[in-house]
Amino acid sequence: MIQLIRGFKDILPAEVALWQHIERTAVALFAAFGFDEIRVPIMEKTELFARGIGEDTDIVEKEMYTLEDRGGERLTLRPEATASIVRAYIQHKLYADDPLRKLYTIGPMFRRERPQKGRYRQFYQIDVEAFGMAGPYIDAQMIHMLHLFFQRLGVSRSLAHLNSLGCPVCRPRFREALSGLLAQVEEKLCADCRRRQARNPLRVLDCKVPTCREAVADAPAIVDYLCDDCRQHFNSVTESLARLGVPFELNKRLVRGLDYYTRTTFEIQTDLLGAQSAVAGGGRYDGLVETLGGPATPAIGFAVGFDRLVEILGQRLKVEAPKPALFIAALGEKARREAFYWCAALAAAGIYVEMEHGDKSLKAQMKRADRLGAARVLIVGEAELASGKANLRDMATKAQSEIALDGVAEKLEQTLKP
């Protein structure tokens, strides 16, 4: 038997109700904050991610699913959505009428990471981006929105970790100070960090290898090196968050180690997930639109790990699958034929009705109606068809009422309308 690909997974019908609930919650909340949905392809030219995410990141170095298509073009299954959305923003000149754009997309991402609990090779993200706003309010607004999103879903034990990465004016001073420390502890760093240390020392702060974490425990904090503009920006963000009642804590290790990331970076962490504690992450990237060939445009975005959210909520939130308003227990071929057309008419009217398709006893059919949680059962056999009347049973109260079969679909539609 052919199995699915390692690190990939099926989302089975029993789980889908929860996925849909999360999606509906996101869509309603994002709409209230003025975000529009955009849908971008899951495959792009490899170059977009190489330039958009950065050559010396884990993702681009070793995690991308890249292939050469039959025309010899190098294509990659998207490992994240930001680069694609920025490409679309530039390509369709979404800035032409108004550079301010708030966008979101929900869909699968692909990274060839080592599969483990909470980490997949195809996983889903809810990705949100805002273009054209340089001031601190949009930063606070996005983190606030994210906080509300988790609250609405009932994830109370979540905390926003916050840092600022400064800008091309102040970051070089911090890099220099950090490089000084890294040179002293070089032999304690993992091979990746040793290699990256010269080109991108900030990445070392982000490394999850315990010896690296230990080696940089006393590293300077970038917030102590911010220029006046960056400090003011960061202070406004934290002030706004405090006033909005969003719980946060400063985390000097939180870096998005790419050169164009600027100023505010954040991650939402929860202790409900064990080792994979980050359920969302994001930050400002004021340089990326220009790097990818667009007009200089400040921007900020975040991505929520959908699978991890499902994992958290699966333990605490039961989203009920829809239950039929009616089950038609039909006995005999003639009754089944009639029932089939009644079901069709009721489904067309938006009412969920089930029936038995095989030749089953009344007892078996009642059992199935019960298992499905049907609110009512209509029992129809040869005798009912002959008399033109049948019994409609309320499954909760067990009360029975008689219903005439002439025009029964219309009558049931009236009775069962939610």
Ligand code: AMP
């Ligand atoms: P990133 O794009 O790496 O900042 O990730 C944003 C969020 O996506 C993370 O906080 C995770 O919740 C989720 N995520 C990232 N990689 C994976 C993965 N391989 N499997 C499941 N979720 C992931």
